[in-house]
Amino acid sequence: MNLHTLFRRAFSDIRQHLTIYCLTTIVVTLTILICIFFSLIYFNLHSFVSRFGSELGIVVYLKKDIKEGRIPEIYRELLSIKGVEEVVYISSEEAFKRLESYLGDERQVLEGVEANFLPPSFEVKVKKAIFRPGSLSAISNKIKQIPEVSKVQYGKEWVQRLEAFTNVARNVVIGTGLLLLFSAAFVVSITIKLNVYSRQEELEIMRLVGATNGFIEGPFLIEAMLQGLLGSSIAIGVVYVTTKNLSARLVGSPLLNSIELVFLPKEMIVAVIGLSILLCCLGTHFSMRKILKT
Structure with a gap:
């Protein structure tokens, strides 16, 4: 057979x-x-x-009186933190332009306001942060230790809620x-x-x-x-x-x-x-x- x-x-x-x-x-x-x-x-x-996790990041606001020479050093410090994929520097002028673009037809409310009234900042992109939301908090705490940093923002509560929903689903x-x-x-x-x-x-x-x-x-x-x-x-x-x-x-x-x-x-x-x-x-x-x- x-x-x-x-x-x-x-x-x-x-x-x-x-x-x-x-x-x-x-x-x-x-x-x-x-x-x-x-x-x-x-x-x-x-x-x-x-x-979504690959696009999630942390916004680092710097003090207004920061010395220009410290910006490249802070950039390297941020990039050296484990879990950080990319760092982008946003000057006060660039932040002001973004705000004007965001306001659109309502930009007249900024008349008389100096372009440097917004603090300079860094946009920190984290590697797949949504799968490790705890890493966001750890990275945020490391960034806060830099003396020239005034505020760190990443939407902690919203990330935790999204993580909970993702796990349940x-x-x-x-x-x-x-x-x-x-x-x-x-x-x-x-x-x-x-x-x-x-x-x-x-x-x-x-x-x-x-x-x-x-x-x-x-x-x-x-x-x-x-x-x-x-x-x-x-x-x-x-x-x-x-x-x-x-x-x-x-x-x-x-x-x-x-x-x-x-x-x-x-x-x-x-x-x-x-x-x-x-x-x-x-x-x-x-x-x-x-x-x-x-």
């Missing part, structure tokens, strides 16, 4: 029981689709937090995803068992004429492998097309154009296909084992 014979028998069985095969494949597709959907939510949540998504994964395994297993039991008489006849267990089970395993491959591929395709369409709609929305949806990484796609094939093959194997032992 070779693979060619097994594949030929498998495709022959698929043609003879096309309706049952299609129904089983649809069940596999729907269960995998639900699992991928929740995985996509998790990866997009992680991507959003990662992008991540735990909910992971918990729901695991529950759905077990549910999917159960549903697919039951569906495959019904498919195998519907052909029990055919299997008993094959056993009576002397067919070995491997000869009987081989085509079923090939059918299961194809079901897992086809079902997971269709589910991934549907989610991919949906993600692209949603991304296109978000780009055209003035309120949500800053949100960028990401698809599953290649490693995750390969894992989903592999797990789907394994799930179908295991379900078929255990169902066949019960019948072949009777």
